[in-house]
Amino acid sequence: MVLINFPIAIYLRKCWETRKNEILFNFVETPILRYFETYYKVEYQEYENNDPKDINILWKKLNQIYDRSLGKSRYRISALYMSAIYASVAGILAHLFYYYYDRLGLVQADIYSAIYQIGVAGFAGGYMYSLFLLISNLQKRQINPSDMLWIGFRMLFSAPISIALLVSFNGIRANTVLLGISFMLGAIPTEHLITGMRRRLRKIIKSDDAVKEQLGELRKLQGVTKAHAERFINEGMGSLVQLAYADPVDLSIRTGFSFSYVVDCCSQALAWITFGDSMHKLIPYNIRGAMEICNFTNELERNTNQEEEVMDEEQRYSQKTLTILARILDLDETALRRTFYTICYDPYVQFLNDVWQPDWN
Numbered sequence: 032m033v034l035i036n037f038p039i040a041i042y043l044r045k046c047w048e049t050r051k052n053e054i055l056f057n058f059v060e061t062p063i064l065r066y067f068e069t070y071y072k073v074e075y076q077e078y079e080n081n082d083p084k085d086i087n088i089l090w091k092k093l094n095q096i097y098d099r100s101l102g103k104s105r106y107r108i109s110a111l112y113m114s115a116i117y118a119s120v121a122g123i124l125a126h127l128f129y130y131y132y133d134r135l136g137l138v139q140a141d142i143y144s145a146i147y148q149i150g151v152a153g154f155a156g157g158y159m160y161s162l163f164l165l166i167s168n169l170q171k172r173q174i175n176p177s178d179m180l181w182i183g184f185r186m187l188f189s190a191p192i193s194i195a196l197l198v199s200f201n202g203i204r205a206n207t208v209l210l211g212i213s214f215m216l217g218a219i220p221t222e223h224l225i226t227g228m229r230r231r232l233r234k235i236i237k238s239d240d241a242v243k244e245q246l247g248e249l250r251k252l253q254g255v256t257k258a259h260a261e262r263f264i265n266e267g268m269g270s271l272v273q274l275a276y277a278d279p280v281d282l283s284i285r286t287g288f289s290f291s292y293v294v295d296c297c298s299q300a301l302a303w304i305t306f307g308d309s310m311h312k313l314i315p316y317n318i319r320g321a322m323e324i325c326n327f328t329n330e331l332e333r334n335t336n337q338e339e340e341v342m343d344e345e346q347r348y349s350q351k352t353l354t355i356l357a358r359i360l361d362l363d364e365t366a367l368r369r370t371f372y373t374i375c376y377d378p379y380v381q382f383l384n385d386v387w388q389p390d391w392n
Contacts, residue, residue: 034162035113035114035117035158035161035162035165035182036110036113036114038162038165038166038168038169038174039106039110039165039174039179041169042106042168042169042172042174043103043106046169046172046174047103047106049172050101050172050173051097051101053289053290054097054280054283054284054290055093055094055097057290057386057387058090058093058386060086061385062382062385062386063086063089063090063093064086064089065378065381065382065385065386066093066280066382066386067089067092067093068378069378069379069381069382070278070280070382071092071096093280096280097280097284100281100284100285101175101176101284105176106174106176106179108176109176109177109179109180109183110179112179112180112183113179113180113182113183113186115183116183116186116187117158117183117186120154120186120187120190121154124147124150124151124154124190127147146194148210149193149194149210149213150190150191150193150194150213151190152193152210152211152213152214152217153189153190153191153192153193153194153213153214153216153217154186154189154190154193154217155214155217156189156193156213156214156215156216156217156218156219157185157186157189157190157217157218158186158189158217159214159217159218160185160217160218160219160220161182161185161186164178164182164220165178165182168287171287173287173288174287175284175285175287177285178287189217190217192216192217193213193216193217194213246260246261246264248270248271249263249264249268249269249270249271249274251271251303251308251310252271252296252299252300252303253299253314253319254292254295254296255296259288262286262287262288263286263296266282266285266286268282271300271303271304272300272304274296274297274300275297275300275301275303275304275379276301276379277297279293279294279297279383279386282297291387294383294386294387295319295320295322297379297383298319298320298321298322298323298380298383298387299319299320299321300320301320301321301374301377301379301380301383302318302319302320302321302323302324302374303320305370305373305374306360309360312359312360313356313359313360316352316355316356318356321374321375321377321379321380321383321384322380322383322384322387324371324374324375324380325374325375325380325381325384326384327349327352327353327371328371328372328374328375329375330345330346330348330349331346331349331350331353331368331371333345333346353367353368353371
């Protein structure tokens with residue numbers, strides 16, 4: 032138990048504060064106001080009623096929101112749950128060892144000892160995978176309480192899964208081949224094991240097309256791999272619309288992805304739901320998502336707080352670019368300008384733009 036809890040202790044001592052600051056330090060005055068106005072209207076209304084206004088009220092609320100989802104107490108409870116399951120399973124295996132070998136004798140318990148040894152090998156493989164997962168996530172600074180819950184689940188079922196998969200062998204005996212296979216089955220990553228079982232079940236009930244459609248839709252975004260898309264789907268983000276209007280702070284906490292990556296994905300999704308596959312035509316012009324559209328619109332409106340000569344030059348270039356984009360998309364230039372304005376002044380886009388570059392205004 033000490034060994035598997037060691038990476039968690041290091042994470043809480045060295046990395047937890049860094050991970051928290053990575054997200055929360057993006058929220059200066061304008062972004063934090065925009066965040067609560069967009070995602071937590073009730074708390075924002077309570078703030079508006081304060082006189083005089085104090086931005087520290089919202090900052091404390093934001094810290095409370097973070098701690099509810101990813102506070103150190105959540106880690107301690109999850110670690111306790113994981114350790115309790117590990118101790119329970121290890122205790123059961125130790126009791127079975129005593130029962131079969133001391134009470135029944137090796138000859139009488141031959142078939143049972145074979146099953147027992149396979150179960151122990153599966154448990155050992157599951158333990159190895161769990162330790163590898165924690166160390167790997169520690170390096171990425173992405174340990175979440177849910178990781179420990181999944182590790183507890185894996186420890187609980189690694190032995191039964193190995194036994195169930197190998198018990199079909201005729202005349203089962205605990206030879207080295209079966210023990211090796213059992214260990215490898217226990218070491219298969221949990222998500223791969225469950226995903227494989229789900230895929231098999233979906234083929235049986237012929238529901239595989241729906242999942243492929245979700246994966247295909249999310250993978251249209253730059254930087255979203257199959258593994259990332261599956262992670263978003265597991266968190267309930269099965270479509271671009273859901274991803275576009277998701278709370279990026281909450282989503283970053285739940286997925287373990289960096290805050291800047293989640294913000295970029297939300298920004299791309301907000302543009303894709305308007306332009307669809309035509310977004311591929313805009314990417315070469317450095318318009319990847321809603322934030323770039325917002326910046327482009329600010330240049331068209333001379334709203335970049337630059338010197339007058341710089342703003343004039345930006346507006347000229349942006350106007351020429353708008354003409355080119357309208358021709359590429361086969362849209363009326365005035366209509367395209369209005370579409371850009373609509374995207375830019377969406378409150379969700381305004382928040383993303385503020386939190387990405389708070390000094391733009």
